[in-house]
Amino acid sequence: MSVDIQHIRSQFPILNREVNGKPLVYFDNGATSQKPQVVLDVLDNYYEKYNANVHRGIHTLSQEATDLMEESRRKIQAFINAKHDHEVIFTRGTTESINLVANTISQLLTADDEIIITEIEHHSNIVPWQLVSQRTGAKLKYIPLTADGILDITKLDDLLSDKTKLICVNQVSNALGVINPIETIIEKAHAKGAWVLIDGAQSVPHTKIDVQALDCDFLAFSGHKMYGPTGIGILYGKEDILNQLPPFHGGGEMIKDVTMEVSTYACLPFKFEAGTPDVAGIIGLGAAVDFINEIGIDAIHTYEDELVEYTIQRLSEFDEVEIYAKDAKHSGAVSFNLKLDGVHSSDVGMILDKKGIAVRTGHHCAQPIMHHFGIPGTVRASFGIYNTKEEIDIFIDGLKTAIRMLG
Known part of the structure; x- marks a missing residue:
């Protein structure tokens, strides 16, 4: 498989600029990727032609915006091979996706439960679980690194127990670029009845992800690291697990009925999508998925x-x-x-x-x-x-x- 790099580069306007009088060499894609013209055009096109709130209006603009947004959800479903499109939850990024799981699962935990993370995590997959541990009393454990800087997976069997409820690990380290053995981790966790959350922020832009083949329970990733806009992210979760979790944010869109005494909640995915979403960002992320798919x-x-x-x-x-x-x-x-x-x-x-x-x-x-x-x-x-x-x-x-x- 070959790629036409010069054709690809021509689609990124920012690569034409100079920095300190030199042609830009951009090697900070782990922080955020640049955006191709097709994504930039989609953002402009949305605000110029379709700008409206979604799911709430019977007028044409609202219906068109809703259709474009839900089309993006289906594109992402196919991109990661989720079983259902309602297993794709829109968030503000990987960090919010992880915090969504942390805050909702904490309501299911007790002081007898255990969570396992690793020493190779980004802070966004450490701090939320420390907060959960402080809030619930659940014990937080971690898989250490070897002297060479890779996960010491031999320690996992000793860390796992019947009390383990969740393992949280990145597929690729943002700091080192190291690929972690998530398949082994998922298999061992499921043998103990534990769920697994994969931080895919640094893997989804670079390698094929099939959540059904991996059998992960959650996958979190960000649009801006895969040639899409900032401020938009994805949480994938298995349908049966997401249905067990309580809402994260309260407000419009995530409700079924509201009275002054009690509220009932909408079905997936809307239970976790309170308020007006980043419609432009979601549509832009769909365009980024198209861009990736075109190259392969x-x-x-x-x-x-x-x-x-x-x-x-x-x-x-x-x-x-x-x-x-x-x-x-x-x-x-x-x-x-x-x-x-x-x-x-x-x-x-x-x-x-x-x-x-x-x-x-x-x-x-x-x-x-x-x-x-x-x-x-x-x-x-x-x-x-x-x-x-x-x-x-x-x-x-x-x-x-x-x-x-x-x-």
């Missing part, structure tokens, strides 16, 4: 794997560079530091920025990983379908400059 997620996966492997190969040329979890399988990102006394990752990032190269530096909202390695942060290069090996070579030249200046 398998082709994207293959091409981006080549970029990651080439980056690791080029970084390995330098004695001054330490690549984290170097021997693990990566997806979408590589994280490293310069082994130079007194040099912080931000020093490297600022020099690269002067060359027009955008990378992410710091702890990447994953401080436990940094504590594990005894460092304040890393430099992370993360990729999208529009990136090229030629850009990686420019990045490597910029890194050479950083080493000369900081060494």
Whole structure:
């Protein structure tokens, strides 16, 4: 499978700009991806031609907006192979999707229950569960990292018990780009009767996801990391589990009947979609799914794997560079530091920025990983379908400059 990279790049207007007098090299896709023209056009088109509230009006604009929004829901259902479109819940992003599960499941937990997370999580898959533990008394456990920075999956059997109610794990680490063994985790969790929530923020843009084949109970991801708008995310949940959970937000749309004494709630997905949704963002996310499908997620996966492997190969040329979890399988990102006394990752990032190269530096909202390695942060290069090996070579030249200046 081959991809026409120049044709793809031509669809992203921002790639034409310069930064500090240099052509932009955008390697911060793990934070947010750039948007193709088709997504930008869909956003403008919605506000110019279809702007109306959804599900509530009999007039033409409302019906058209509703149809476009629900069409996007069906596109996402097909994209992740959910069994039902009402298993697709619109949220503001991965963080809200995880908090939705955390806040609703907490009403089903007792102090005798246990939740398992991991040391490789983003803060948004740690802090909500700490809050749940504090609120309910449920015990919070975690799968530790090995010295190399990969999950020590051998510890999972000891952590699991008949009290385990939920395991929460990212499929790909945002900080390291490491792929985690979620299939094994799901199988072992289900053997104990526990549910599994997958943080797919860093995996959904890069690899094919089939929630039925995985048999995960929840999947959370964000639109803005997969060429869609900011402020829109997805929570997938199995129908029978979502029906067991109470509402997250109260308000319009999520109700069936309201009296001054009591309210009854709407069916899925609306039970979890209170208030006016980000209609433009939802339609824009549908356009982003179309964009990915046109290229092919398998082709994207293959091409981006080549970029990651080439980056690791080029970084390995330098004695001054330490690549984290170097021997693990990566997806979408590589994280490293310069082994130079007194040099912080931000020093490297600022020099690269002067060359027009955008990378992410710091702890990447994953401080436990940094504590594990005894460092304040890393430099992370993360990729999208529009990136090229030629850009990686420019990045490597910029890194050479950083080493000369900081060494």
